Amino acid sequence: MVGMEPRGTVKGPGRPREERATGAVLNAVVDLVTEQGIGAVTMDAVAARAGVSKPTIYRRWPTKQDLIIAAAETRIGALSVPDLGSFRAELHFVLTARLEAYRLPGSDRLIAGLIGAAAETGAIRGQYAEYTERITSETRRILERGIARGDVRPGTDVRAAATLVAAPLLFRLIGEQEMPDSSFVDALVDLVARAVGSAS
Numbered sequence: 001m002v003g004m005e006p007r008g009t010v011k012g013p014g015r016p017r018e019e020r021a022t023g024a025v026l027n028a029v030v031d032l033v034t035e036q037g038i039g040a041v042t043m044d045a046v047a048a049r050a051g052v053s054k055p056t057i058y059r060r061w062p063t064k065q066d067l068i069i070a071a072a073e074t075r076i077g078a079l080s081v082p083d084l085g086s087f088r089a090e091l092h093f094v095l096t097a098r099l100e101a102y103r104l105p106g107s108d109r110l111i112a113g114l115i116g117a118a119a120e121t122g123a124i125r126g127q128y129a130e131y132t133e134r135i136t137s138e139t140r141r142i143l144e145r146g147i148a149r150g151d152v153r154p155g156t157d158v159r160a161a162a163t164l165v166a167a168p169l170l171f172r173l174i175g176e177q178e179m180p181d182s183s184f185v186d187a188l189v190d191l192v193a194r195a196v197g198s199a200s
Contacts, residue, residue: 024050025057029071034106038113041068060167065117069131076101079138087146088183088193094139095169102173102180112174136162143196156196165192 028049041064047054061067079097084090099130101107118128139162146152168188172180 020170021050021052022054022060025052025060025067026071026074029067030047030075030106030110031115033071033110037109038068038117041113043067045153065127066195068114068117069127073131073134074108075104075107075110077082081138083145087149088189089152090142090145091139091165091187091192092189094142094165096182098166098169098182099182099185103171108173108177108179111170115174118175136166139165146196151198152196153198161192161196164195 025046028046029041032045032049043054043057043064046067047057048059057067061070076098079094081090081093084093102111110150114128140158143152143156143158143161147154147156147158165188169180172178172184
């Protein structure tokens with residue numbers, strides 16, 4: 001009959017509602033960290049701030065650790081870098097994207113809290129390592145692309161070089177407690193390109 005829903009049709013906003021809840025929860029984590037620090041992140045506080053139930057949170061993120069990593073990934077997540085024709089240009093792309101994320105309000109507290117949480121007794125180290133692998137994967141990819149292209153030295157230790165790329169911005173932000181800027185990015189691009197660049 002006209003106007004009848006086909007059998008098996010799912011009614012209701014289902015997925016959009018889930019996506020809204022996910023966004024509200026992760027935003028609540030970032031807001032709590034920004035305002036009060038990582039210690040303010042409890043399931044009760046996040047549920048109250050996000051306007052969702054604790055069971056809703058636990059279904060998606062069974063532990064506080066899962067929740068913090070997921071929130072961090074909304075700020076500092078995986079990148080996708082197009083082939084720009086040179087390692088130097090692609091490295092600049094990566095570092096500029098990270099700089100923009102680190103300059104957002106609360107990013108410093110979120111990153112510092114994530115690092116501290118990773119060192120806590122009982123932390124599942126593998127989860128933090130997996131997150132780090134995800135966020136450095138594109139740096140490894142542009143290094144490998146540079147080796148294939150010929151503007152990164154053959155035999156370069158890609159993992160070590162990816163650490164070399166990631167660490168300075170973090171240390172400037174967290175260790176030296178100074179906000180990195182574009183001139184720092186330019187200096188890093190030059191230093192890293194000199195360290196791993198092909199002589200040809």
